[in-house]
Amino acid sequence: MVNVNFNIWGQDRIIKSTPSRLGADASALISANPVGKLFERDEQYGTNPNNNTYVIIHGFQNQGGNQFSTGGNGNNQFTPEEWMSERAKALREREPNANIILVDWEDGAKPPLGLNFYNEAATNTREVGEQLAQYLKARNLDPNKIELMGHSLGAHVSGFAGAKYKELTGxxxxxxxxxxxxxxxxxxxxxxxxxTVLVPGPLPGTSLPVEVPEREPVPPSDRLDPDDAKKVVAIHTSRNLGHDEAIGDFDVFINWNNQLQPGQSTFVDNHGYANELYTNLIKGTVFPQPDGKVLDLDRLNSGESGRIDVDTLRVLFAGSTSGIFGSDGNRKILGTPSEGDEESYVQFDESEFTTATDISFNLGNLNYRNGITVFGSEPEGDFPLNVTLSLTNPVPSTQTFNFSFNLTSTLNATGDPVKDGDILRFSDGIAKQKFNFQGTDYRLQLVGFSADSGQTTLGRFNTPEQRFSEAQLIGKIKPVSILEEAAEGVIVQIEGATNAIKELPGQIKDKIQNTIDDYNTRLANYSKGFLDGLYIKFTGLPSGLSQQRIAQNLKASAEPNSTFQITEAVMDQYPGGILGTESNDNIT
Structure with a gap:
């Protein structure tokens, strides 16, 4: 008999454990009363038949919280596999009152090593499933509120449990x-x-007969199949260790044409990716699909059936932004105002967003008031803008990205508000900070300024003198490429070498430093040429050429009681015209 333990999850750990005790004929569970209550504070948790019940079942070589060989016993608070704990925590967060049960069948999933140790574990799945069915019946749980979620061999344990439960209860x-x-x-x-099959013989043109075992498809009754529950959902992530065929009512094949799943490095990792993915879906992660649909938990819970192929490489990001200019908060004062004028400033206003990988979106609204300032009081050099993404999808998280901006101020010598206008730019559009999801690192990249939600963008934000302008700061979330990671490694090595050089005698240090400087120059020139080549390949334009200026990108509005004159210079700079607002009083 396989020893099985049914462990009840409390707030954040296993709090009760029920070992199986079968009758002589292995047909009925003698007692399903929990023993070994561990934490009084979790007394409220148990198996309430009025609540939803979720049963988590591990697979081959795993354990669910009890067996001594892996330390999963009372001495370490009945610790199960990490993925089981993460799933249980996600379920508890989603449904505070749910019944959550972890099935530990390590006794059958880890048989003694030998030629047939996997075969033995596979054979044990039927007995474990039947014990689980007896436990569910004995606990008097509502079958209409039960979901079994099993990984690998645990999926077939679930199938056998469903079939046995129907036999026991109807x-x-x-x-x-x-x-x-x-x-x-x-x-x-x-x-x-x-x-008998023929194989090549020892001599050319000869063959030898060899006896090989015949094989047949495993019938549905001996594996997970659609008849085991009202709805059977199968998520497929591995060609090598997982089942390659559709075996449920609704079969979801994940990135099926890819060798490796996101963030995974081996085919064994691909097998475990199904656990990570399902836990993320429980947490609320949404994956956009090329056909305009999404993969989320609601879709798995819907009435959809059949086979679908889905992509989880493109991640849906949703949340809100905020931004501050260093210690100045969300409004940066751009110099001391001249007597009689109001202050110049640029202000970042937060925004909510929903986007996907490599898709431009509005990071926030920039309000720029360009007034007359005391000469020399304008910011010198770069000043920071720190943009924070507060994500609700794919998982709740917060990350701040640091960018540098600078201001080009004019001398206000022409009397033309456009020619005397100031220009706001960002110095570096790619943040060094990263965040990780599914084993992939992501960065925030600035794309440009826009007034039409990113349909057209510019790399500079112009505001005529003594005018107020608005623009959206457009960015995108990009996965960090292998080339970027390699380049960062080279930079770290160079920085380490540079620090070491500082400790050398002056003459030697100078020679080595000159060599490194020359190398860095060559590397920079090579990188620029390489990127220019890529730019020309994809756009047909040299990287130094920007797109044609479209004046509608920026909203330039005259202040009350002022006149904004359209001169030839303005027409040259804004060939598409200037988009005004309701505050324009006079335009000539």
């Missing part, structure tokens, strides 16, 4: 979610018969 469980159901021993099996 009722079907509401839902089974198979997370990359195990393929070996559940796709094909030996029939016990042999067939």
């Amino acid at each position: 009722n079907e469980l509401n839902r089974i979610t198979g997370l990359d159901p195990a393929g070996p021993n559940f796709e094909t099996r030996k029939t016990g018969n042999f067939t």
Whole structure:
């Protein structure tokens, strides 16, 4: 008999454990009363038949919180596999009153090492599933509110539990979610018969007969199948260890044409990605799809059926932004105002957003008032703008990205408000800060300034003298490429070498420093040429040429009781005209 433990999850840990005790004929659970209550503060949690029940079942070589060999016992507070804990925490966050049960069948999932140790574990799935069915029946849980979620061999445990529960009670469980159901021993099996095949012989043109075992498809009754619950959802993430065929009512194949899943480095990791993905979906992660639909938990819970192929490489990001100019808050004063004039400033106003990887979106609104300032009081050099993304999707998180801006001030010598206008630019549009999701690092990149939600963008924000202008700061979230990571590694090495050089005698230090400076110059020139080549390849334009200025990108408005004159210089600078606002009093 396989020893199985049914562990009840409290607020953030296992708080009760029920070991299985089968009758002589292994047909009925003698007692399903919890023993070993661990934490009094979690007394409220148990198995309330009025609440939804979620059962998490591990697979091969895993454990669910009890077995001594992995330290999962009372001495370490019954610690299960990390992915099981993460799933339980996500479920508790989503449904505070839910029944959450972790099934520990390590006794059957980790048989003694030998030639058939996996085969033994695969065979044990039926017995473990039948014990689980007896436990659910004994706890008098509502089958219409039960979801079994099993990974790998645990998916087939779920199937056998669903079939046995229907046999015992005449009722079907509401839902089974198979997370990359195990393929070996559940796709094909030996029939016990042999067939003869010919293989090349020792001499050219000869062949030898060889007896090989016949194989046949595993019938639905011996694996997870659509009849095991009202709805069976199977999520497929691995061709090597998972089941390659559709075996549920609704089969979701994840990045099926890719060798590796996001953030994974081996085919074994691909197998485990199903757990990470499903936990993220429970947390509320949404993945946009090329057909305009999304993959989220609501879709898995819908009535959709059949097979779908989905992409989880493009991530949906949603949340809000905020921005501050260093210690100046969200408004940066741009110099001391001249007597009789109001202050010059640029202000960043926060924004909410929904976007996807590599898609431009509005980071926030910039309000720029260009007044007359005391000469020399304007900011010198770069000043910071720190933009914070507060994400609600794919998972709640907060990350601040640091950018540098600078102001080009004119001498106000012409009397023409446009020619005397000042220019705001960003110095470096790619932040060094990163955040990680699904093993992939992401950065925030500035694209430019716009007045039409990013349809057209400019690299500079012009405001005529004594005018007020508005623009949107456009950015995009980009995955960090392998080339970028490699380049950062080179830079770190160079910086380390530079610091070491400082400790050398002066003459040697100067020679080495000159060599590094020459190398850096060559590297910069090569990088620029390389990027220019890429730019020309994709756009057909040299990188130094910007797109044609479209005046509608910026809103330039005259202040009350002032006259804004359209001169030839203005027409040359704004060939598309200037987009005014309601505050324009006189335009000539």
